Amino acid sequence: MKSDYKFHYDLRVRFAETDLQGIVFNGNYLTYYDTAWTEYFRELGMTYHKFLDRGVDTVLARTTIDFKSPARFDDIIEVHTRVSSIGTTSLWFDFEIYPKGEDRLVGAASSLYVCVDPKTLKKIPVPEWLRSVIEKFEGKELKEIQRT
Amino acid sequence: MKSDYKFHYDLRVRFAETDLQGIVFNGNYLTYYDTAWTEYFRELGMTYHKFLDRGVDTVLARTTIDFKSPARFDDIIEVHTRVSSIGTTSLWFDFEIYPKGEDRLVGAASSLYVCVDPKTLKKIPVPEWLRSVIEKFEGKELKEIQRT
Amino acid sequence: MKSDYKFHYDLRVRFAETDLQGIVFNGNYLTYYDTAWTEYFRELGMTYHKFLDRGVDTVLARTTIDFKSPARFDDIIEVHTRVSSIGTTSLWFDFEIYPKGEDRLVGAASSLYVCVDPKTLKKIPVPEWLRSVIEKFEGKELKEIQRT
Amino acid sequence: MKSDYKFHYDLRVRFAETDLQGIVFNGNYLTYYDTAWTEYFRELGMTYHKFLDRGVDTVLARTTIDFKSPARFDDIIEVHTRVSSIGTTSLWFDFEIYPKGEDRLVGAASSLYVCVDPKTLKKIPVPEWLRSVIEKFEGKELKEIQRT
Secondary structure (H helix, E strand, O other): OOOOOEEEEEEOHHHHOOOOOOOOHHHHHHHHHHHHHHHHHHHOOHHHHHHHHOEEEEEEEEEEEEEEEOOOOEEEEEEEEEEEEEEEOOOEEEEEEOOOOOOOOEEEEEEEEEEEEEOOEEEOOOOHHHHHHHHHOOOOOOOOOOOO | HHHHHHHEEEEOHHHEEEOOOOOOOOHHHHHHHHHHHHHHHHHEEEEHHHHOOOEEEEEEEEEEEOOOOOOOOOOOEEEEEEEEEEEEEEEEEEEEEEEEEOOOOOEEEEEEEEEEEOOOOOOOOOOOOHHHHHHHEEEEEEEEOOOO | HHHOOOEEEEEOOOOOHHHOOOOOOOOHHHHHHHHHHHHHHHHOOOOOHHHOOOOEEEEEEEEEEOOOOOOOOOOOEEEEEEEEEEEEOEEEEEEEEEOOOOOOOOEEEEEEEEEEEEOOEEEEEOHHHHHHHHHHHHHOOOOOOOOO | HHHOOOEEEEEEEOOOHHHHOOOOOHHHHHHHHHHHHHHHHOOOOOOHHHHHHHOOOOEEEEEEEEEOOOOOOOOOEEEEEEEEEEOEEEEEEEEEEEOOOOOOOOOOEEEEEEOOOOOOOOOOOOOOHHHHHHHHHHHOOOOOOOOO
16 A cells, blocks of 8 residues: 555656557566665665665565556556565565556565675675664664565 | 476577676566566467467466576576466466576576456456366366465 | 757666666667657657557657767766657657766767558658647758758 | 678567567667677677687677568567678677568668777777687678778
8 A cells, every 4th residue: 555655756657668468568567666676765865876885785586576457658657665674684675556646556566685795796784774774764663574 | 496397498698688786687587487488388389379369368467586596698597487277367387597507596486377368458267278288288287276 | 969959858777777887788778769759749748649649650760879978877867859850751860868967978869760650550641730849849940851 | 681691690579579569679679689799709609708808898889770670579580690890999790680581671780889898898909819700700801991
C-alpha cells in the first residue's frame, strides 16, 4: 500500500522499454527498481559515489518480483521504495509500482541487497552510518526479519 | 543441479549486458530466462508463433531470482530450463545458470507464467495439448505444487 | 551549439545504461534520442498517442551518431532537440547532448524519421498539421535539405 | 551486398529486443553490430580479452546506421561484418544485416572505432599486429579512406 512508503520516484515509461505485447518488458522492471534504489539513497543524502568513497557498494542477491498489471509507453509510474529490514551484511528493500495518482498495483518487488567491497565484490558488514541514516529516514528501528 | 534438467540453452554474454561493476547487470538475467523459455519450447516443437496461432500467449506473473556469482563479458553460460509444475492457468518454470562446462551456480530463478489470450492478455486455461507436450518431454506428470 | 536549440530534455544516466568500460553503452544513446523525440513533441502538444489517433507514426530510417566524450552513471545530461528540415514523407532531427550546465559535447545525432501508417508501417506524407506545428515552434519555415 | 563480406555472425532476435511496433527497437541494432564486432575479431583469433592484454581497447566514435526493413522476434539475422579501412588511430567497419538465407537488406552501418588505452580511454595508434591480422583476413591492404 502506498501509505507504507515515505518515498517514491516517478518515471515515465520509454518506448524502448516496451515489447511486442505493447507493454513494458518484464526485465525492465529491474531497471526501474534499481533506479528507485539510487533515488531513495539520494533522498537520504547518499549518492552512489558517496557509497564508493566510503568503501561500500551493494549487489542484488535475491529478488521476488510480482507483475500485477501492465504499464505502457508514456505512462508515468510511481516507484514506492523503502528499506524493510537490515541484517548483518544485507538490506531488504520493498518496492511497489503504481500509475501516477492511481491505486492499481502494477508490480511489486522484495529485494535483498548485500553490502560488498567495491573492488573485490566480497561481502562486508552493513556500516553503522548506513543503518543509522536509513533508520532515521524510515523513522524506526529495522531489525533483521527471517525470510526464506 | 544440472542433472535435474533435460534442456539447456547456451548464451554468450554481450558487452552491452555488462554494467560499470564489470559484471552482467541484474535486469539482463530476465532476458536470459525469457530467451531460454523460447528455446525450451522450440526444443518441444512449439515456437512462439505456433502459440499465437493456437490462441495462447503467456505473461510472467511472478519470479524469484537468485544471483549467486557474477557472469562477465564473453562468458558462455548454460541456461538450464524446465517446467516444474502445471496449474489450471499457469506454468512454473525453474532455471539455473552455469558457466559452460562448470558447476559454479551463477543464478537461478523460479518463474510463474500465466496463459493469456494474445489479444486481451486475459487469463485462459493451460490447453491440454500444451500440458501433454511438456509432460511428454519432461517424462512425468506435472501436478500443481502449492507455493507461496 | 546549445543556442541552436529551443528545446532540451534532461535525463539522468541509469546504472543499467553503463557498461564494463564504466561509461554509457553506445546503443543507449539511441534510447536517449528516441526519448527526447517523444518529449520534443510533448512540448509541442503532440503526444505519441495523438500521433496514432491521427493515423501517423514514424520510424527511424537513418541516423548518424557522434560519440564525443563519455557520460557516466548518475550524470544529468541535456538532450537538445530540434527539427532541422521537413521533406515530403520525412523529418530530419538534430540532437546534441551536454552534461547539465556544461558546454562539453557528449554526443550528437542527425536522424531521419519517416512518417508511416501505424498499421502497415508503410510510408505516408508528412501531414500538413504536423509541418505547421513544428514550424510554429521552431519559428521558421523548414524546407527539405539535400543530404546524402 | 553479402558477397562483399568474408564474415557474418548469426543472431536470433530476442523478445526483449522488440518494441510496441512489433519490430526490433532501433537502439538494439547497435548491440547487434557491437556483438558482430566481437565475433569478427574472435574469428581472427583476437578475443576482447586479448585486446586488453595487449593494452588496446576501442571506442565507437561515429556510426551511420540505415534501417531498411524490419526484423521481428524469432528471426535469425546474419550480421555481415568487415573492416573497410584502417587509419592512424582508427578502424572503419561496415555492417549489413539480412534475414538468414535472404537477400532483403534489414539494415546497414558504417562505424568508426578509435583505438584507446584501456585505462585512460585516450586515443592510441592502431598497433601494427592488429593492422596485419585484419589485412591478412580481408586479403588486401586497407588504406585510410577519406570520409566526412
